[in-house]
Amino acid sequence: MLRVWIVLSVAATIACSKSPSAPPPPSTGTGPSETINGTERIGWDQRASDAVELATFRYAIYVDGTRSELAGATCATTATNGTFACSAPLPSLSRGAHTIELASFIVDGSTFESTRSPALRVSLAITAPAGDQTTGTANAGNAARSEPFNLELVAEGVDRARDLAFTPDGRLFVVEETGRIRIVRADGSVTGGVVADSSRNGDADDRALAIAVDPQFARTHIVYTLSASQPRDDDAMFSVARFRESHETLADRVVLLGDVRASTPHPAGSLRIGGDGKLFVAFDDGADPARVDDLASYNGKILRLNPDGTTPDDQAAASPLYAMAYRSPAGFDWDPGTGILWVVDAVDGEDARISAVAGTAGSRKRGVTKATFRLPADSRPAAIAAYRGDRLPSFGHSLLVASAEGRHLLRIRLDPDEATKVLGVDRLLQNRAGGLRAVAMGPDGAIYVAGDSAIYRLIP
Numbered sequence: 202m203l204r205v206w207i208v209l210s211v212a213a214t215i216a217c218s219k220s221p222s223a224p225p226p227p228s229t230g231t232g233p234s235e236t237i238n239g240t241e242r243i244g245w246d247q248r249a250s251d252a253v254e255l256a257t258f259r260y261a262i263y264v265d266g267t268r269s270e271l272a273g274a275t276c277a278t279t280a281t282n283g284t285f286a287c288s289a290p291l292p293s294l295s296r297g298a299h300t301i302e303l304a305s306f307i308v309d310g311s312t313f314e315s316t317r318s319p320a321l322r323v324s325l326a327i328t329a330p331a332g333d334q335t336t337g338t339a340n341a342g343n344a345a346r347s348e349p350f351n352l353e354l355v356a357e358g359v360d361r362a363r364d365l366a367f368t369p370d371g372r373l374f375v376v377e378e379t380g381r382i383r384i385v386r387a388d389g390s391v392t393g394g395v396v397a398d399s400s401r402n403g404d405a406d407d408r409a410l411a412i413a414v415d416p417q418f419a420r421t422h423i424v425y426t427l428s429a430s431q432p433r434d435d436d437a438m439f440s441v442a443r444f445r446e447s448h449e450t451l452a453d454r455v456v457l458l459g460d461v462r463a464s465t466p467h468p469a470g471s472l473r474i475g476g477d478g479k480l481f482v483a484f485d486d487g488a489d490p491a492r493v494d495d496l497a498s499y500n501g502k503i504l505r506l507n508p509d510g511t512t513p514d515d516q517a518a519a520s521p522l523y524a525m526a527y528r529s530p531a532g533f534d535w536d537p538g539t540g541i542l543w544v545v546d547a548v549d550g551e552d553a554r555i556s557a558v559a560g561t562a563g564s565r566k567r568g569v570t571k572a573t574f575r576l577p578a579d580s581r582p583a584a585i586a587a588y589r590g591d592r593l594p595s596f597g598h599s600l601l602v603a604s605a606e607g608r609h610l611l612r613i614r615l616d617p618d619e620a621t622k623v624l625g626v627d628r629l630l631q632n633r634a635g636g637l638r639a640v641a642m643g644p645d646g647a648i649y650v651a652g653d654s655a656i657y658r659l660i661p
Contacts, residue, residue, distance in 0.1 A: 236324050243291055243321075245303060246284040247276055255285055259653065262292060263302040263317055270654055271303070273608060273632035290632055298324045308360050308654070350593060352633055355649065355656040356385045362651035364411045364471075364584070365641040368446075369419045373649070375656070378638075380408025380428070384449055385656060395451050406431055407440055411472035413480070415508070422446045423508075425457075427482055429468035437463040439470060439484055441510065457510025461499045462487030469529040469547065476535065479513060480506040481523065483530040483544070493526050501527050503544065503558075505566065517567040524558045524568035532585040536600070539620040542568060543600055545582040553581050555602070555613065557621040572621040580607045580628075584639045592646030593661060603650060605636035610650060 243262075249255040260271040269292060276287035291301075301321045306314035361378035368374065373385040374395075384392040407428035415423035424444045430437050440459040444451035461484050463470075469485040486493050486501040493501030505523040507513050512521045529547040536543060542558040553576040558568040576582060584603040588596040602611040609631045616622035630637065634652035641649045648659040 235322070237291070239291065239294055239325050241291055242288045243301070243303075244286065244288040247287045247305070248284045249280070251280075252278055252285070257307055258305050259307065260287075260289070261304045261306055261314060262289075263300075263304070264292060264294065265299055270635055270652070272635040272652075294323075294325045296325050298322065312358075312654075350659045350661055352630065353658050353660055355658050356389045356391050357655045358391050359383065359385070359651065359654060359656055361653055362639045362656065364409075365639045365649060365651060365656075366412045366414045366424075367641070367644050368414055369644070371644065373643075373656070374412050374414065374424065375639075375651070376409045376412050376426075380406075380410075380431075382409050382412065382426070382451065392449050395446075395449050407442075410468060410470050413472045413474050416474060416478065418446075424451055425472060425474070425480060425508075426451075427470050427472040429463040429470070437465045437468060439463045439468065441472065441480070441482055441506075443508075443510075458482070458504075458506065462489075462492070464488040464529070469531060471530055471532045473533060475505070476540070478508070480508055480510075481533070481542075482506065483527060483533060485527070485529050490528065493528065496520075496522065496525075501525060503527070503530070503533065503542075503568065513566070515564055515566050517561070517565040523566070524570065526570070531582040534585050534587040534600070536587050536598075536615065536620070537589040538598060538617065541571070541620050543585060543587065545576070545585045545602055547581055555582075555585075555600070559620075574623055576602070576611070577607075577626065580604045580609070580611050582611075583637065584641075586640045586642055586648070588648070589642055590646035593648070593659065596648070601640050601648060603637035603640040605638045608632050608636050610637055610640065 247255060247258065249258065255276055260274050261268050262271040271289050274287060274289040276285045301323060302317040304315045304317050306312055359375050359377065362375045363378055364376040366374045371387045375383045375385060377383065381394045384395055407430050409426045409428050411427040413425045415421050422445050424446050426442050426444065428440050428442065438459060439461040441457045443455045443457055445453040464485045464487055471483045473481050475481050481503055483503045484500050489500070492498040502522050503524040504521040505513060505516060506521050512519060524544065527544065527546045528549065531545045531547050533542055533544040535541065544556045544558060546554050546556065548554060555574050555576060556570050557572045559571050561567045561569055580602065581604055582602050583605045586601045588599045588601060596612070598615045598617045600613040600615065602613060604611060610629045612627040612629055614624040616624050634650060634657050636653055637650050639651035643649050643658060650657050
């Protein structure tokens with residue numbers, strides 16, 4: 202580790218104040234220039250009132266005056282003399298001398314950042330890989346090949362996105378962790394917030410969790426959302442709503458389905474439109490595992506609905522229940538080659554799984570789970586997307602799972618000859634863009650991922 206201990210002082214009131222201000226400036230000493238090879242970690246002491254407050258802090262690194270969010274930061278869980286020992290990998294640097302400065306910041310509607318620490322001077326003796334380029338290895342059966350791809354910045358200033366959806370005109374709807382929905386325009390600019398009329402009732406507000414765009418959006422301008430209420434006294438509830446987009450505002454809200462119990466404080470669910478034009482929506486177990494197997498409850502299930510919220514005539518037993526037995530579904534998507542629905546479920550703690558669901562044959566629709574696989578323990582899922590397109594050919598027959606906690610993108614390689622067989626799993630983008638919270642395929646054939654505060658895309 203690069204032995205540079207920078208004290209980043211952040212007032213205890215910053216994270217919880219109703220009127221936050223910028224943290225106080227970091228306090229640090231200076232030292233002689235150090236020669237490095239680019240694989241070191243940078244360490245510092247972080248001042249915080251406790252571990253809960255510490256978890257709200259994020260860090261910016263300035264390399265020769267250029268700012269980026271410091272990825273891969275980890276801190277001790279106990280303090281020594283009021284400070285926590287923290288460290289993070291150095292970002293990729295070019296050969297030669299550089300100055301490095303750190304700052305701490307929080308995001309509370311806006312970004313509040315401290316002034317920079319005194320500069321650390323380093324000199325890189327060995328060239329490190331470029332910071333905006335990653336090489337992924339993709340396997341097809343037993344034949345491995347390597348394909349380079351670029352990780353390109355699309356937009357900054359997006360706070361912990363949890364879902365992404367594209368419109369035919371190239372705009373990107375982004376659901377943030379706070380429930381705010383924003384739009385990333387083609388030029389990379391970001392709107393402030395677009396949802397109108399989002400109140401569920403006088404005592405609670407709905408916070409969006411997922412979003413889906415009508416396949417006929419160019420004509421209808423219809424957008425669907427899955428939300429969870431944030432109650433003051435009552436139980437949290439899911440709702441599915443339809444909006445009409447006009448001039449980057451969502452209005453004319455119509456609730457299609459409501460009053461489905463939601464887990465607190467972290468509800469989980471997903472919303473997508475299938476190839477048959479039906480609305481598919483997944484709900485968590487409502488904080489009660491017994492509901493997963495209860496056919497009278499929508500919790501722990503994936504529903505299949507008409508666009509107006511009614512049950513399709515071809516659903517088995519005249520019920521919208523399509524698939525079941527999920528505790529905390531982080532997302533789902535269809536393999537374009539086989540039509541298999543793949544569902545990722547965070548379950549408990551480090552136990553995360555991915556399941557293959559096939560539709561039943563015949564005129565009555567119902568999903569049947571054909572296979573379930575456990576994901577790596579360090580890859581708790583945040584979102585999933587199936588690769589479709591030909592811009593990155595070696596990603597064909599792959600599922601892409603974003604992991605915020607693992608800080609990587611899992612590529613799950615599927616057997617093109619056996620629909621539910623997994624050939625292998627690769628970790629991509631490790632610590633390149635912070636915690637990856639959302640993933641989606643863009644209309645341009647690129648893979649889009651959301652980090653803690655920015656949107657990126659993978660292109661050839």
